[in-house]
Amino acid sequence: MSRYEQYVAFMTIVRKEIRRYLRIWSQTLLPSAITMSLYYVIFGNLIGSRIGTMGGYSYMEFVVPGLIMMAIVTNSYANVVASFFGAKFNNSVEELLVSPIPAYVILLGYVAGGVSRGVLVAIIVTLVSLFFTRLPIHSPLLVVLVVTLTSVLFSLLGFINAVFANTFDDINIVPTFVLTPLTYLGGVFYSLDLLPDFWAAVSQVNPLVYVVSAFRFGMLGVSDVNIAFALSMILFCVVVAYSYCMHLLHTGKRLRT
Amino acid sequence: MTEALKIEGLQKTYENGFEALKGIDLAVEPGDFFALLGPNGAGKSTTIGIVSSLVAKSAGKVWVHGVDIDRDFPGAKRFLGIVPQEFNFNVFEKVEDILTNQAGYYGIPLREAMARTDEVLDRLGLTEKRHVRSRMLSGGMKRRLMIARALIHQPRLLILDEPTAGVDIEMRRSMYDFLREINAAGTTIILTTHYLEEAEALCRNIAIINDGKIVTNRSIKDLLRDLHTEVFILDCAVDVPPGLEISGFDVKILDGRTVQIVIEKGQDLAEVFAALHSRGIAVVSMRNEANRLEQMFVNLLEQSA
Numbered sequence: 342m343s344r345y346e347q348y349v350a351f352m353t354i355v356r357k358e359i360r361r362y363l364r365i366w367s368q369t370l371l372p373s374a375i376t377m378s379l380y381y382v383i384f385g386n387l388i389g390s391r392i393g394t395m396g397g398y399s400y401m402e403f404v405v406p407g408l409i410m411m412a413i414v415t416n417s418y419a420n421v422v423a424s425f426f427g428a429k430f431n432n433s434v435e436e437l438l439v440s441p442i443p444a445y446v447i448l449l450g451y452v453a454g455g456v457s458r459g460v461l462v463a464i465i466v467t468l469v470s471l472f473f474t475r476l477p478i479h480s481p482l483l484v485v486l487v488v489t490l491t492s493v494l495f496s497l498l499g500f501i502n503a504v505f506a507n508t509f510d511d512i513n514i515v516p517t518f519v520l521t522p523l524t525y526l527g528g529v530f531y532s533l534d535l536l537p538d539f540w541a542a543v544s545q546v547n548p549l550v551y552v553v554s555a556f557r558f559g560m561l562g563v564s565d566v567n568i569a570f571a572l573s574m575i576l577f578c579v580v581v582a583y584s585y586c587m588h589l590l591h592t593g594k595r596l597r598t
Numbered sequence: 599m600t601e602a603l604k605i606e607g608l609q610k611t612y613e614n615g616f617e618a619l620k621g622i623d624l625a626v627e628p629g630d631f632f633a634l635l636g637p638n639g640a641g642k643s644t645t646i647g648i649v650s651s652l653v654a655k656s657a658g659k660v661w662v663h664g665v666d667i668d669r670d671f672p673g674a675k676r677f678l679g680i681v682p683q684e685f686n687f688n689v690f691e692k693v694e695d696i697l698t699n700q701a702g703y704y705g706i707p708l709r710e711a712m713a714r715t716d717e718v719l720d721r722l723g724l725t726e727k728r729h730v731r732s733r734m735l736s737g738g739m740k741r742r743l744m745i746a747r748a749l750i751h752q753p754r755l756l757i758l759d760e761p762t763a764g765v766d767i768e769m770r771r772s773m774y775d776f777l778r779e780i781n782a783a784g785t786t787i788i789l790t791t792h793y794l795e796e797a798e799a800l801c802r803n804i805a806i807i808n809d810g811k812i813v814t815n816r817s818i819k820d821l822l823r824d825l826h827t828e829v830f831i832l833d834c835a836v837d838v839p840p841g842l843e844i845s846g847f848d849v850k851i852l853d854g855r856t857v858q859i860v861i862e863k864g865q866d867l868a869e870v871f872a873a874l875h876s877r878g879i880a881v882v883s884m885r886n887e888a889n890r891l892e893q894m895f896v897n898l899l900e901q902s903a
Contacts, residue, residue, distance in 0.1 A: 432685075433686055433687050
């Protein structure tokens, strides 16, 4: 396929993905807005007012970047895992596999779909948060970079989950038992400074720590970890996940017989 | 001339050790209407799966219009349109979206994809259903949608795996006409089917596959020429006398007015009519006991077993 044909194929997948999650917006966009509103009310206003400041900001200001990032992570992941597994389940993935589209275009198309939903939900959640607090932006460029890399990373991870999933239960196991605990323990609700040394050290192996800290630094200018190191870690994870996804597509594991 | 499809020594052994293909060779000329027949589990769908990239081959070579799939599979896929046996579209998508998406996967820009969608929907009688979600279509319409989708990028080789399974007679006939039309326009068609009369009515050449091996690969005319006996059923106007015999023919009375006659190669059916006429028995209708191709098919499978 020529570069232009690949672009057309890429845009076709992206359009299809966006149409899919907009069609079922009450299942894809609305839940995050509602859940985050509840977090803002409970953790930000009710409990947060008793906590005082954290990292020099009110608890509400401190927690909002983490909650936005949590929405990006879960939505990017959920979009790709649900969509690609759905295509596998009803065999419509064969439409893609029998076509001449290069594997990387298929992957990038799904990832772009996941990123678009992650970003759209982030915008919705951010707008909702403005009803509860002011939201400074310390470094817009870093915010965009972290949002993009995080969405890409978790879209890729969602793709891997979808390839290996055999049932709809399998696409919920990782978000429930891995993603959610890592997110909650990744510094969304607290600063790592509050942890004893041992648990602070253990937290360093949680990739969500780097994602949340880098994003919080972009918004507030405070972080639990070195930003350059955090960005390097996210980028490293993206490269590893992308390479593995391409390996799966090239070998046809769980996709071809 | 380069073959539309050429297969040499194709083998497939699944992970559980089952040998689905044991080294098949096949050549389909451009413009042909070709039947690939065989009983369930013979290896037809595996062969199609390998050609379309959904199944990985264990050994052998495949060329589509001269393009080696090992060297340039994407290039080979551009020539191919596949209509699989099972419905494999997203049932939540609209008919129009399924077609424009498929066009997009082949690099066809949206505007052109829309124009082609109009055309194939019209040709397959689905225009009124273009905004309907595909799960709402009847079985026959879903089959036509699969064909429309396979044709959207104007492939030179169309492979149909049991395209008329579960389709009513009227719809089946209109699909036959449509397939003849696109074949006449130059599209090579490979058809797998369980309806042998369908293969006889549509196809010029045939390969019969059994137990992962090609049993025969020739023109249908040649194949039928080898049929040594044919069995006819005659419906007579009056009761046939018990113990009826016609010299040189194997005759069996099925009921009062129905007679079965076995005609050997070289025998003249007119002799039967003359013998019956001389006894005052008029024949009102006649039919083959079984489809001729079906008879040949069964013979070949028995020989290959």
